[in-house]
Amino acid sequence: MRNANVGITTLLGLAILLLIGPAAHAAPDPLAGTWKVTITSDDSGKSAPDTLTIPGGERLSSQWAAKQGFAQAIQLDVDTRAPQARAFTGTAKAAGGATIKWVGTATLGEITGTVTVTKADGSSAQYTFKGTRQEK
Numbered sequence: 710m711r712n713a714n715v716g717i718t719t720l721l722g723l724a725i726l727l728l729i730g731p732a733a734h735a736a737p738d739p740l741a742g743t744w745k746v747t748i749t750s751d752d753s754g755k756s757a758p759d760t761l762t763i764p765g766g767e768r769l770s771s772q773w774a775a776k777q778g779f780a781q782a783i784q785l786d787v788d789t790r791a792p793q794a795r796a797f798t799g800t801a802k803a804a805g806g807a808t809i810k811w812v813g814t815a816t817l818g819e820i821t822g823t824v825t826v827t828k829a830d831g832s833s834a835q836y837t838f839k840g841t842r843q844e845k
């Protein structure tokens with residue numbers, strides 16, 4: 710009887726390892742983290758440094774966008790079908806009626822995309838951004 714209990718315990722232990730093992734060794738989220746980027750105006754060519762923070766790959770915080778009057782954290786819609794890359798979009802409104810839309814792609818080390826700022830009067834400005842993930 711003791712050998713049977715040891716065998717069942719061993720099988721249960723192996724089953725648990727098989728179930729949680731892949732989750733414990735899952736690849737890091739290509740979008741989550743802190744990114745040092747340069748945002749460049751498509752009209753003037755002027756650029757500004759920014760830090761994008763995307764904890765858990767779900768919300769984007771931008772110092773540059775906050776200075777423009779937009780919420781610090783923007784909820785993202787993320788395409789997770791590709792294991793090594795994430796396509797994302799996020800839109801937010803400012804108190805005055807302006808909107809900002811982020812569209813981009815992140816790999817394990819690089820992030821690129823566009824930002825569109827649309828004022829309440831309907832005029833808009835387009836920007837591009839590109840940068841790299843900052844190591845912890």
